Amino acid sequence: MYYPEPISKLVDSFTKLPGIGPKTAVRLAFFVLNMEEDDVLDFAKNLANAKRELTHCSVCGHITDTDPCRICDDRERDGSIICVVQDPKDVIAMEKMKDYQGKYHVLHGAISPMDGIGPEDINVPPLIERLKDEEVKELILATNPNVEGEATAMYISRLVKPSGIRISRIAHGLPVGGDLEYADEVTLSKALEGRRDL
Amino acid sequence: MIEKVQGIVLRTRDYGETNKIITLYTKEYGLISAVARGAKKTKSRMAAITQPFIYGLFLTQIGKGLGTIHQGDILNSMRGIREDIIKTAYASYMCELVAKMVNEKEPNSALFDELNISLERMLDDEPPEAISIMFELKMYHIGGFAPVVHNCVNGHDDRPITAFSVVDGGVVCDMCQSSSEYTIPLPAHAYKVLRQMSLTSIKRIRNISIKHDTLKLLRHILDQYYERYGGMTIKSKRFLDQMHLLDHD
Numbered sequence: 001m002y003y004p005e006p007i008s009k010l011v012d013s014f015t016k017l018p019g020i021g022p023k024t025a026v027r028l029a030f031f032v033l034n035m036e037e038d039d040v041l042d043f044a045k046n047l048a049n050a051k052r053e054l055t056h057c058s059v060c061g062h063i064t065d066t067d068p069c070r071i072c073d074d075r076e077r078d079g080s081i082i083c084v085v086q087d088p089k090d091v092i093a094m095e096k097m098k099d100y101q102g103k104y105h106v107l108h109g110a111i112s113p114m115d116g117i118g119p120e121d122i123n124v125p126p127l128i129e130r131l132k133d134e135e136v137k138e139l140i141l142a143t144n145p146n147v148e149g150e151a152t153a154m155y156i157s158r159l160v161k162p163s164g165i166r167i168s169r170i171a172h173g174l175p176v177g178g179d180l181e182y183a184d185e186v187t188l189s190k191a192l193e194g195r196r197d198l
Numbered sequence: 199m200i201e202k203v204q205g206i207v208l209r210t211r212d213y214g215e216t217n218k219i220i221t222l223y224t225k226e227y228g229l230i231s232a233v234a235r236g237a238k239k240t241k242s243r244m245a246a247i248t249q250p251f252i253y254g255l256f257l258t259q260i261g262k263g264l265g266t267i268h269q270g271d272i273l274n275s276m277r278g279i280r281e282d283i284i285k286t287a288y289a290s291y292m293c294e295l296v297a298k299m300v301n302e303k304e305p306n307s308a309l310f311d312e313l314n315i316s317l318e319r320m321l322d323d324e325p326p327e328a329i330s331i332m333f334e335l336k337m338y339h340i341g342g343f344a345p346v347v348h349n350c351v352n353g354h355d356d357r358p359i360t361a362f363s364v365v366d367g368g369v370v371c372d373m374c375q376s377s378s379e380y381t382i383p384l385p386a387h388a389y390k391v392l393r394q395m396s397l398t399s400i401k402r403i404r405n406i407s408i409k410h411d412t413l414k415l416l417r418h419i420l421d422q423y424y425e426r427y428g429g430m431t432i433k434s435k436r437f438l439d440q441m442h443l444l445d446h447d
Contacts, residue, residue: 019214113290114209114250116433118440147250147280147290154283175241184246186275 007033059130061106061123063088071095071104078102080137084127084156086110086144094142102140105130110148111155117148119155131160138166145172200259200268203227206313207252208293212238220248220267222256223296223313228305232258232265244270251276251289253314278321287441288326289317290434295337298430308399312336315400327413328395328406334420335396343367343427347389347396350374359389364422369393382419388412392419 003011007029014025032040056062057069064070071077071091081102085091091104109122130136139160143149157167173191174183183191205222208229213219218237222230237244247254247270257269279285296313300306316333320326338344346368349355357371361381366374369389375381384392391412394403424432 111437113287113434113437114294116436118437120440147286150280151283151286154281154286158283178241182243184243185272186246186249186277189275189277 003029056106056108060104061108061126062091062104076101080135081140082127082130082136082138083140083142085142086149086152090142102138107143107152110143110152112148113151114147122152124156124159127156128159131163131165136165138168140168140170142170199261200257201226203230203256203258203260204273204310205230205254205256205258206293206310206317207248207250207254208297209250210237210248216242218244218248219264221297222258223293223300223310224256224305225307225310226305227260227303229297229300229302230258230260230265231302232256232260232267234267246275247272249275249280250293251279251317253317274318274321276317276321279317284441285320285326287434287438288330289320291330291432291438292316292333294432294434295334298432299337299341306340309336309340312400319400319406324404324406325408325413327417328408329400331413331416331420332395332400332403334424336399338423339396341428344396345369345423347393358386360384362392362419362423364419364426367423367427382415382422384415384419388415392416 010029010032011022011025014020014028015022020028032043035043053065054063055065055067057064057067057072059068059072062069062071066073078101082105083094083100083102084105084107085094086107086109088106091106094100094104105123105127107122107124107127109117111117111119111122131139139156141153141156143152153169160167171194173187173194174180180188203222203224203226205224208221208223210221211219213233216236216238218234220232220234222232224230234244234248236242237248239245244267247256248267252272253274253276255271255273256267259266259268276289279289292313296309300309312333316329319329335344345362349369350357350359350371351363351366351368352370352374354371354373357373359369360372360383361370361375362368362384363370363374363378363381365380366378369384369392370378370381375383391408395416
């Protein structure tokens, strides 16, 4: 290696991150060298803390530093509605919307026939247990509108339907600011199906 | 070289933040892989045309390596398959068989039609399990390890077929069955179905109606047979087995 050992170790660490190749890793490593020492220490501390202090909420599976998470612990939220999402990032996206006041359940993945990922490989059994214990009236299935998301939604719906809980699926259709002319047939047909009275 | 090709989307993989790599089975070039840039974006027109099982016309740059999809038009969205978990499972299985058993850029329009019509038949509510078994048998021919089904694998043409021998690689007569330890009994009606499924194209069959027990037996035979001769792990098979359990719940 042409670099002193501390730099080459730092470069190796950066290359472990997604989307970072060797050249970008070298650029980032040299950027770190030029940073203030306090900032570097803070950066290192934040990395370690994120790994050490974050865990999955024992109720909903969302990433959290307290167990149960702040959303599950919030008594002002409506516990009778659970929104099922694939990923913790989806919870953040929903929370940014500020319109939803129910609770969540994070699956940490989706059923994927192509990859051999079945129902038992994702966080579905705790959801079923949760539905038995809590007084849930509605389950909103907010998985992604692709094959994996649809398969997951269909599977959960088949499992839960006999219990009489209302099951809804988030709508699919035209994006806000989109142009009808450029919409594809599948999206348009879904949008037409999900039309509502004005 | 930008070409307009008819293709069926077999599988998609995420590539970077917003792109997807699409595996297409095309009529003109056989199996190809291409990048669909921006296909993960909500507003991308590529998002819908790059969903699995879609049959469409794709404007694709085809080179030596990974191509690029520039545009696409849907010819059949196969939406009904994606909206039914059982159909999705069987269609995924069929697509994975093609993706794993076919060499890249070796066109086979007969196989393309077989896959396309099989998916269309699933849309028409023909039994997906029967369609997948028919298709699987055709893929065994492509892979070069199809079982012998037209007469006894040991050449006893004048004897009645009574069993399937995985070890011998095909159906066997009553005489061979008694002399072999590892055979699966095959009633006359099940043999007739197996023979027809293996030798007849899906194009020539409509309104498929096969007893559940017969399908179960054929599935068992093919599972044993593939385990011995297939050699490749089919991931979607594991998922199919789990769906099977759900059906009986």
